[in-house]
Amino acid sequence: MTEFSIGIDCGGTHTVAIAYDQHADMLRKSVQGPANLAVDPTEAVKNIHAAILAITQSLNEKDCNKILIGIAGLSAFNEIEQLIAELDFPNLDIKIINDAQLALIARLKGQNGLVAIAGTGSVVTGIVDNRSVRVGGWGHLLGDEGSGYQISKLAFQQVTKETDLDEISNFSKAFLKEIGAKNITDLISIFYKLNKKEVANFTPFVLKEAKDGDKVAQSIVETATKGLADQINLAMNKTDWQKSTLNLAFSGSVVEKSSYYRQLLIKKINCEHQEINILPVESDFNNAIAVIYAK
Amino acid sequence: MTEFSIGIDCGGTHTVAIAYDQHADMLRKSVQGPANLAVDPTEAVKNIHAAILAITQSLNEKDCNKILIGIAGLSAFNEIEQLIAELDFPNLDIKIINDAQLALIARLKGQNGLVAIAGTGSVVTGIVDNRSVRVGGWGHLLGDEGSGYQISKLAFQQVTKETDLDEISNFSKAFLKEIGAKNITDLISIFYKLNKKEVANFTPFVLKEAKDGDKVAQSIVETATKGLADQINLAMNKTDWQKSTLNLAFSGSVVEKSSYYRQLLIKKINCEHQEINILPVESDFNNAIAVIYAK
Numbered sequence: 202m203t204e205f206s207i208g209i210d211c212g213g214t215h216t217v218a219i220a221y222d223q224h225a226d227m228l229r230k231s232v233q234g235p236a237n238l239a240v241d242p243t244e245a246v247k248n249i250h251a252a253i254l255a256i257t258q259s260l261n262e263k264d265c266n267k268i269l270i271g272i273a274g275l276s277a278f279n280e281i282e283q284l285i286a287e288l289d290f291p292n293l294d295i296k297i298i299n300d301a302q303l304a305l306i307a308r309l310k311g312q313n314g315l316v317a318i319a320g321t322g323s324v325v326t327g328i329v330d331n332r333s334v335r336v337g338g339w340g341h342l343l344g345d346e347g348s349g350y351q352i353s354k355l356a357f358q359q360v361t362k363e364t365d366l367d368e369i370s371n372f373s374k375a376f377l378k379e380i381g382a383k384n385i386t387d388l389i390s391i392f393y394k395l396n397k398k399e400v401a402n403f404t405p406f407v408l409k410e411a412k413d414g415d416k417v418a419q420s421i422v423e424t425a426t427k428g429l430a431d432q433i434n435l436a437m438n439k440t441d442w443q444k445s446t447l448n449l450a451f452s453g454s455v456v457e458k459s460s461y462y463r464q465l466l467i468k469k470i471n472c473e474h475q476e477i478n479i480l481p482v483e484s485d486f487n488n489a490i491a492v493i494y495a496k
Numbered sequence: 497m498t499e500f501s502i503g504i505d506c507g508g509t510h511t512v513a514i515a516y517d518q519h520a521d522m523l524r525k526s527v528q529g530p531a532n533l534a535v536d537p538t539e540a541v542k543n544i545h546a547a548i549l550a551i552t553q554s555l556n557e558k559d560c561n562k563i564l565i566g567i568a569g570l571s572a573f574n575e576i577e578q579l580i581a582e583l584d585f586p587n588l589d590i591k592i593i594n595d596a597q598l599a600l601i602a603r604l605k606g607q608n609g610l611v612a613i614a615g616t617g618s619v620v621t622g623i624v625d626n627r628s629v630r631v632g633g634w635g636h637l638l639g640d641e642g643s644g645y646q647i648s649k650l651a652f653q654q655v656t657k658e659t660d661l662d663e664i665s666n667f668s669k670a671f672l673k674e675i676g677a678k679n680i681t682d683l684i685s686i687f688y689k690l691n692k693k694e695v696a697n698f699t700p701f702v703l704k705e706a707k708d709g710d711k712v713a714q715s716i717v718e719t720a721t722k723g724l725a726d727q728i729n730l731a732m733n734k735t736d737w738q739k740s741t742l743n744l745a746f747s748g749s750v751v752e753k754s755s756y757y758r759q760l761l762i763k764k765i766n767c768e769h770q771e772i773n774i775l776p777v778e779s780d781f782n783n784a785i786a787v788i789y790a791k
Contacts, residue, residue, distance in 0.1 A: 239688075276684075276685060277681070339656040339684060340684060340687075342637075342649070342687070342688070343649070343652055343656055343684070343687065354637070358634075358638050361634040361638055361639060365730060389638070390571060392637070392638065393635060393637070435661070
């Protein structure tokens with residue numbers, strides 16, 4: 202008769218559902234396929250449903266206090282109502298928020314502050330003095346500064362720019378090899394067949410080249426981290442953070458996995474005005490834990 | 497028994513085939529649907545075939561000297577061979593080049609020089625002293641500076657930037673109305689459903705606002721024309737154009753239809769070093785005329 206709550210972090214590659222007891226210890230975990238409402242709502246419902254079912258089949262559904270789902274591509278309130286109806290668990294208390302809100306609650310453990318998210322996409326979001334703040338997050342074609350998509354796209358553009366100048370750098374030669382292109386025609390043909398996630402997959406290569414000292418790769422990462430830092434600084438200005446120490450957390454594969462990227466980003470954050478508490482990135486952290494801290 | 501040649505300009509919205517006699521006077525014209533190899537090769541073949549058939553059914557196929565086809569999305573020589581085979585006119589002398597090459601021959605009437613193309617996409621291409629020159633043209637996601645897609649995208653991004661700053665300009669209010677969006681959520685949802693041509697369709701609105709004196713719209717057009725002018729200047733530097741007067745022509749809906757855009761662009765072109773002959777934009781001009789000037 203252990204009471205539990207379920208947090209579900211839905212993303213473009215997979216859905217992670219975790220059941221926690223009242224001490225926030227993990228009881229069960231289920232990993233399913235992707236769930237992004239903007240990409241494929243039917244698949245999203247199917248995978249979230251499977252994740253909940255996997256847990257309630259081994260734990261007693263009656264002991265489930267609440268479920269908090271964070272999902273990408275959520276844009277309107279009526280989508281939430283419809284999604285809850287389609288999940289078809291009438292006896293469960295289900296709350297749905299977007300994936301950035303889930304990261305915000307999880308990373309700040311329910312406290313005030315900002316979260317800078319940089320994975321395939323990017324956004325800066327926060328709650329300070331009960332006011333919500335958001336900067337960026339307009340998607341890969343209009344923004345997503347500092348994201349994996351942007352870093353990879355800048356690498357592709359580096360090759361096109363150098364082609365126009367008839368000067369191909371060592372970085373571009375290595376990048377052509379990395380993506381499996383013999384020349385610029387191949388590169389263009391490859392790029393336009395990739396989806397945004399597949400484009401972003403070349404980011405670890407660019408970050409590694411930069412970390413290893415390649416000046417061209419470093420300039421790409423500079424551009425990306427400057428873009429995201431500008432958004433963090435703007436978000437800071439939008440809050441009343443002068444009153445107290447501001448918590449700043451990070452979420453997303455790019456910023457979590459690369460300490461090189463994180464250090465460059467932190468250097469560009471406007472720290473001189475006020476005390477800022479940059480929360481460390483925890484390993485094996487999942488945003489599903491938000492269910493413990495959510496009000 | 498009038499001998500004739502057929503020029504065919506294939507594009508993303510329609511295919512125009514024109515039969516000319518030996519004095520370059522138009523004999524017949526056929527307009528069919530879109531033909532872009534990168535978008536839909538089957539449709540491209542169907543529409544080009546229909547265009548040729550429409551002409552050879554009223555003129556005598558035996559009197560056709562040659563056919564020159566300019567088509568978008570052409571990337572490899574084997575595509576040309578395959579396309580000619582699929583068109584299935586074994587008795588006709590058919591030559592296929594890409595749409596930018598067709599514009600180059602047509603606009604410069606077979607002479608040396610550069611052509612700056614700005615429609616939905618953009619590219620600068622030229623032939624000077626038997627050397628081919630090309631700058632840009634890397635597609636809407638990697639480049640296309642000064643194109644209709646870029647101008648419209650900058651307008652969408654203007655609204656997102658102002659939203660981040662909590663300062664919505666009159667331009668952005670008017671743009672939201674123009675695209676039928678009540679707010680930023682609508683704008684994002686609309687933008688990500690549009691294809692590149694549909695995005696570019698908002699360019700005349702931005703150009704009109706700029707021409708009417710709106711400072712925000714003017715700054716967008718400044719950015720776009722600066723990007724394309726930089727590419728023209730780079731193309732100039734890549735040629736041996738110091739030796740003689742350089743011809744510069746324009747092609748594409750954005751640069752042809754808006755004299756406001758053209759004037760801004762010309763102001764930014766690096767004219768001080770050498771005589772440059774900017775060819776006037778002719779009304780009712782079709783790049784199909786290239787068949788007359790092609791060698």
